[in-house]
Amino acid sequence: MHTTAAVEVAGLVKRYGRKTAVDGLDLTVAHGSITAVLGPNGAGKTTTVETCEGYRRPDAGTVRVLGLDPVARAAELRPRVGVMLQNGGVYPGVRAMEMLRHTARLHRHPLDVDELAERLGLGGCGRTPYRRLSGGQQRRLALAMAVVGRPELVFLDEPTAGLDPQARRATWELVSALRTDGVTVVLTTHHMEEAEELADHVAIVDAGRVVAEGSPRELCRGRAENTLSFVGRPGLDLESLLKALPPGCAVTEPAAGSYRVTGDVGPELLATVTSWCAQHGVLPERIAIERQTLEDVFLELTGKELRG
Numbered sequence: 001m002h003t004t005a006a007v008e009v010a011g012l013v014k015r016y017g018r019k020t021a022v023d024g025l026d027l028t029v030a031h032g033s034i035t036a037v038l039g040p041n042g043a044g045k046t047t048t049v050e051t052c053e054g055y056r057r058p059d060a061g062t063v064r065v066l067g068l069d070p071v072a073r074a075a076e077l078r079p080r081v082g083v084m085l086q087n088g089g090v091y092p093g094v095r096a097m098e099m100l101r102h103t104a105r106l107h108r109h110p111l112d113v114d115e116l117a118e119r120l121g122l123g124g125c126g127r128t129p130y131r132r133l134s135g136g137q138q139r140r141l142a143l144a145m146a147v148v149g150r151p152e153l154v155f156l157d158e159p160t161a162g163l164d165p166q167a168r169r170a171t172w173e174l175v176s177a178l179r180t181d182g183v184t185v186v187l188t189t190h191h192m193e194e195a196e197e198l199a200d201h202v203a204i205v206d207a208g209r210v211v212a213e214g215s216p217r218e219l220c221r222g223r224a225e226n227t228l229s230f231v232g233r234p235g236l237d238l239e240s241l242l243k244a245l246p247p248g249c250a251v252t253e254p255a256a257g258s259y260r261v262t263g264d265v266g267p268e269l270l271a272t273v274t275s276w277c278a279q280h281g282v283l284p285e286r287i288a289i290e291r292q293t294l295e296d297v298f299l300e301l302t303g304k305e306l307r308g
Ligand SMILES: Nc1ncnc2c1ncn2[C@@H]1O[C@H](COP(=O)(O)OP(=O)(O)OP(=O)(O)O)[C@@H](O)[C@H]1O
Pocket: 016, 019, 020, 021, 039, 040, 041, 042, 043, 044, 045, 046, 047, 048
């Protein structure tokens, strides 16, 4: 059992000159989980991740990674933490597989390099110099380098930016497999469906702070826009239906015979409503479900206008 979190960020402040990039950010990442950090351009995601990686010193607040200070204990953390930077960090003339083999040799028990390359679709470009790889190939190589040493924790900064659908799928499978192996993953992304598909925990960052967090379902749950509607005979006993529903739900009949249930709309709620209908001899027609997606929640929290 772990007694501390894999990553603990408390009150982090980071400034570049007069610009405050991170402004009192708190984040706790549980061991063995996948945490997605979302936020508009310039929200402070990369700065936060780079501080956790030990590349930047906090101006205020504390950062602990696997219980250690990432700057002071960088040497201890290096073999335990995998890092995928947004921009390569690879010498441009080096061939892809040479780079991966070199990185593998720095670790005691690396993954099988050829298998990993094959899995990420890098098999065909192993002899290509880094600078001639496509943007997507460079990202996949960076991902391979981050995980080849079997780290306990990996930071992935926009791992699927610019990837085609197949490569994105392969990346998702690799990230899921890391969780199965007990690896903790922290990733930043602009793809809401990526966070919904992969993340156990999502932190939405805006203007250098976490403005909302929770599982994707928690973040979308319980909003007025989550509704289940159906049509039945007019004048159903709304109080009786409400009693059957979990706490936090509401039922209305906005027009005669037209019903609206709001709350945590999921499979359980649908089953409860239809079973109540069956018990009361009602055949619900035109059942429709509307749920807020993570993207709706994100836009609601961070605004719809473009940021500079
Ligand atoms: N080295 C730097 N020097 C000066 N300002 C910087 C530097 N790096 C980042 N910034 C500024 O700090 C703010 C946060 O940047 P950061 O890269 O952390 O955001 P981000 O959320 O990762 O954005 P994106 O989604 O565009 O990658 C931005 O306003 C950016 O312009």
